Amino acid sequence: MITHDELIFCLQQKYPNLAHGVDFWVGQEMSRDSGEQLAPARIIAWHVEGQPTDEDVASLVEQYGEAATAHVLGQRAREERDRRLEQADAMFYKAMDSGDTSKAQQVGKYRQALREVPDQPGFPTDFSWPSIPGALSDQASSNAVETETRTAGT
Incomplete structure (x- = not known):
């Protein structure tokens, strides 16, 4: 339809x-x-x-x-990617504010992987979201439920 x-x-x-x-x-x-x-x-x-x-x-x-x-589908995926980038920006600033350059570097790699999502073969119908680095999962856990709820139809 x-x-x-x-x-x-x-x-x-x-x-x-x-x-x-x-x-x-x-x-x-x-x-x-x-x-x-x-x-x-x-x-x-x-x-x-x-x-x-x-x-x-x-x-x-x-x-x-x-x-x-x-x-x-591409528009929706890019919108979701942009939401995830906003969350990653918050994680980056939190890491920088605390002086944790290791976490800041991990977030930087995660942000770059998010930017490259549209370049994946199969985008926008068959692609994978990059995983949030394990050391950052505590910072992202409060936003994860909200993001998954919003993307249930994507």
Whole structure:
């Protein structure tokens, strides 16, 4: 089932000069209780000439659907990577403030590994998050539950 962001990606492949939220709107039916998507995303409004037909949209989804899925997964993974980098920054500053250069170096390596996540073969569908170095796990444990909760759907 095509999502909101995937449909926007597909439409922008054919209409690169149009902006979602200005020239057109895309929406999808969602469950009020669970927040789950109930139906495929669709065009809600089109404010320029040449609105694509349902058949045109289906053709775009067929042509660009896989790329759209990869694009959205990549965006989500990069957002999660950025959250992890923020946590790593806090660990780095804590290590530096305490004068522990060994921990600071470990965090630096961890941060570099996070920056390289998008370069892994298989990204964004099949990749591994770098492990937090063992010596830093005490600093990261308070943030781990929150991060895992936020990434459960990624």
